[in-house]
Amino acid sequence: MGLDAKPVNLRCTGLILRRAHVLLCRRTEDWVLPGGTPKDGESVASCVRREVREETGLAVLPGGVAFVLETTNPEYGQHLIEIVLHAVDDDPESEPHGAEAGLVPSFVHLEHVPSLGLRPPIGGHLRSFHAGGAQRTAAYLGNVWRPAPAEARRTW
Template identity: 30%
Template sequence: MTQNLPPQPAIGVGAVVFDGLGRVLLVRRGQPPALGCWSLPGGKQEAGETLRECCRRELREETGLAVEPGPIVALAERRLEGFHYVIVDFLAELAVAEPVPEPVPASDVTDARWVDLAELETYDLVAGLGAVIRAALGRTGLVDVDGAGWLFLPG
């Protein structure tokens, strides 16, 4: 007899990265969940790795870019398509800001690009991503993925 057990939760990270022109870095997912949707670069934490180390590694693997994670701007819990993730989203800065490096899609993404904030609505974004990007723009603290509440962090 087979039981339908819920998926085991996994910890993941994402990074909100802006360039000097105010564009945000997005990747198109090449694997489920949310296959084909645009999201923040990031991925699953590996054993023995800190959240910040995971953020650096995942950004490098998915886009070829080096970043330095800063404050946490959002926490998201996603249960969809047989997956269960708790995602910690960091505001991150490019290690080399000038000239703005172009992302190179790799690993499990099919595209990576800098996106003008005015064009976000034309992208098929993963649920709640707009609220996370707005939270990162304010650089003031945590927001839930629905944008419903703020927890301000000391400066």
């Protein structure tokens, strides 16, 4: 069975920058941006807010799309799409704290990112985004689904 027949996993993550530092979560063998899988009916922005709070204790306001990435691993039949939203934390003086087992959040200086085992390996993109500033984001439109006029009048 090819990858086209496998489900696509969605991950929603937050890119939170403070000056020349990025918020990352250290796991046992690697580092990741804070984020996770949306719950049923949860928007990407809501997922980012929830996951960042759960993993770091910080409250953030997601903005535009920093970037979207895709990873596939045909050997294991895995296909992942990750939407990374640039987010600003509500209290830039607050420190992240480990709120989820197995994750240790911290702000890491961007010059140290290349030496980390960042998964996926997007350190160069993080540094480029920082250099370009938030004006490089794409619009995040949220849920734009609207029922067709006939569907809106249906009574089941």
